[in-house]
């Protein structure tokens with residue numbers, strides 16, 4: 226009798242331990258990592274050479290370099306592409322957006338991490354910020370040093386990126402970028418150094434927060450429209466309209482603007498000097514383009530500051546749009562998405578003020 230009760234007690238103890246372990250593993254958030262390539266997946270012949278090739282290492286190999294990441298979340302990895310982000314395309318960006326929307330609709334994922342090259346990270350981050358229909362954390366991570374380098378920065382960025390994606394406090398802050406301990410908003414971040422590890426900055430509006438070995442600290446919510454509040458959708462979209470960026474400088478050839486219109490651009494973004502300015506001949510070409518129905522946005526080649534309406538040129542008279550907070554590359558993304566349907570000038574101007 227005594228022996229039997231001992232047996233029942235041991236079986237019960239084992240059952241409780243196993244059930245407890247199962248419950249613990251179930252309480253870990255589910256994070257999906259969508260890998261696209263970049264230097265974080267790059268490899269070189271030695272740890273100290275500057276030459277390397279992006280997009281060589283798979284998501285499984287990247288995760289093997291950071292086993293501690295498994296303590297933060299239950300992770301599932303998917304390889305979306307494996308390219309240097311100089312070869313990122315709207316096609317891959319659409320694939321990413323649609324996959325995130327699928328994951329959000331299935332409601333089994335708590336956060337998404339996207340591994341990505343740093344060169345065009347701001348375009349992808351901002352594009353996703355406009356078109357993903359979720360408030361779960363969507364976090365881009367990359368690295369400046371390839372996976373084979375001495376002091377590779379990818380593993381800690383990946384660890385911190387997963388920590389933010391798994392964190393309920395990161396919800397509702399839009400698409401984020403986590404690199405070198407800083408958490409940026411897709412709306413503000415920009416790459417400022419070709420080589421430095423601290424390459425991303427968020428001028429004017431500042432950081433969303435910081436993270437240190439997975440401990441996150443948040444400072445603000447973005448005040449622009451994004452995610453669930455965004456009016457844009459990529460459902461059924463396979464291609465974006467042509468929008469060109471033209472760089473302004475001293476004596477710039479204004480016929481580049483006419484050529485862009487002739488080539489079928491639906492929108493043009495000018496990387497203007499100063500407050501979105503350009504020489505008189507270029508302004509005239511922009512006005513000609515506008516009269517033909519092409520939407521022309523004045524942005525700036527200057528790293529920080531806004532481009533306001535009617536400051537040094539008469540946007541009302543010339544039929545132009547001011548980019549406000551967006552640099553040329555993000556202006557191009559917003560205009561491409563906005564022009565998925567025909568829009569009036571003042572409607573596009575409002576979009577640039579809201580997003």
Ligand code: ASP
Nearest residue numbers: 263264309310342343344
């Ligand atoms: N060219 C690389 C890329 O964008 C640079 C990087 O990832 O840092 O993929």
